[in-house]
Amino acid sequence: MTDLKEVARLAGVSRATAARTFASPEVVRPATREQVFAAARQLGFRPNRLGRQLRLQVTKLIGVVVPNLLNPVFAEQFQAMERAARLRGYNLLLATTDYSSERESVVVEELLRQRVDGLVLTVTDAESNRVLQSLDSEDTPFVLAYHQPGNPHYSAVSVDNRAGMALATRYLLEAGHWRIGMVAGPALQSDRARLRYAGYCDAMREAGLDSLPVIEMPAHTQADFAAIAPFLQGPQALSALVCSNDLLAISLIAQLRRNDWHVPQQLSVMGFDGIALGTQMHPTLCSVVQPIEALACTVIDQLLAQIAGATPVTHCLPCHIRPGESTQSYKETLDDSLA
Incomplete structure (x- = not known):
């Protein structure tokens, strides 16, 4: 038959x-x-x-999986997606994973039991993820948010993480800094952090400079002064840092200030995300801005198209630098040290 x-x-x-x-x-x-x-x-x-x-049976429900809501990037993304989905007659169901690949499998299964029509996913690693492989083999509609997967069968909307961090590093190089390091969470567990580290290395290599191993922090959004302190002393002390996300940069600035280090007078610090909170602190945070609203709307449009039978596609949106008070030129740093 x-x-x-x-x-x-x-x-x-x-x-x-x-x-x-x-x-x-x-x-x-x-x-x-x-x-x-x-x-x-x-x-x-x-x-x-x-x-x-x-x-x-169509439920008009979309499942959304994000690492957490402590990072305003994901909260802003969810709110923008909810507005876009509501205009199209859909509602969202949210689950968080706390950057755990095991948890990803559990929450996706829970959402599928709710009979969602499709999924929006931000996972730990999109390249070797069994959940994605299973969804793809079952023809379950899904779109990855913030990932740049190599698999052409995966639908995704992202910014160019590698180019974005290269842009940030060049921004500091053009300001005269040459001893620049990068701070990220544990073991670069996030594929986005790995791409951003590659962008930092790209820019340093283009400038004829050696890149440093990533300076690892205890969590993706939590800095530790003890981890950064060895890089602040001696003739090769760093004059600038790029961080894998804005919350980590904000936490790092707080840790530095508690330990009598002044930003940017002694150390320039730059983030990646462009969250609104960065403009409300002192010093204001210089950051690579992701177009969160545009990304969220594109994700919803793309998922609904896929639910309707469209083939998976990938979009990579541009990002830009938002200047802030957390960085200054290397010459200004030298002047401050002599003052």
């Missing part, structure tokens, strides 16, 4: 797209719909209507 998988193969679409064509033909592109119907006629396929309705 012919089954839906054979129809999908003949039509050149995924099984999920073939199923949606029979369940909700109005949400599938006309050309795709005709391909599926033509394949079904050729194979003599007649779907079981009751079974199809039970399996594919």
Whole structure:
């Protein structure tokens, strides 16, 4: 007996797209719909209507998985996605993972039990993630937020993390700094942090300078003065730092000030994210700005298109530098040290 998988193969679409064509033909592109119907006629396929309705009833729910809501980037992203989804008649269900790959598997399964129509995911590592591999094999619609995956079957919306951190490092180089280090969370567990470290290395190499190993902090958003102190002394002391995210930069500035180090007079500090909080502190935070609102809207548009049968695509949005008081030129740093 012919089954839906054979129809999908003949039509050149995924099984999920073939199923949606029979369940909700109005949400599938006309050309795709005709391909599926033509394949079904050729194979003599007649779907079981009751079974199809039970399996594919649209819930108008989207599952969203983020590492946490302590980082304002993810909170701002969720709020913007919620607005975009609501305009299209969808609601969001949220789960957090605290950067745990094991937790990712659990929360995705929980959301699928809620019969979400699709998923928006920010995971620890998009390149070797079993959850993503499973979703892809099952034709479950999902879009990655903030990732730049190498797998062409994965739909993703991101900024260019590597280029963004290279931009930040060049910003400091152009200000005369040459002893620049990078601070990140434990063992670069985040693939975004690894790309950002690669961007830092790119810019240092272009300038003919040696990059340093990443200065590791106890958590992605928590700095420790003891970890940075050895790099602040001696003839090779650092004059500037780039941080893998804004909250880590803010935490680092606080740790430095508690230990009588002045930012930017003794050390320039730069973040990555562009969260609003950075503009409300003193000194204001110089940062690489991610277009969170645009990213969130693009993610929702892309996921709904995929639910309707579109093929996965990848978008990489531009970022830019937001100047702030947490950095100054190397000449100013020298002048301050002599004052």
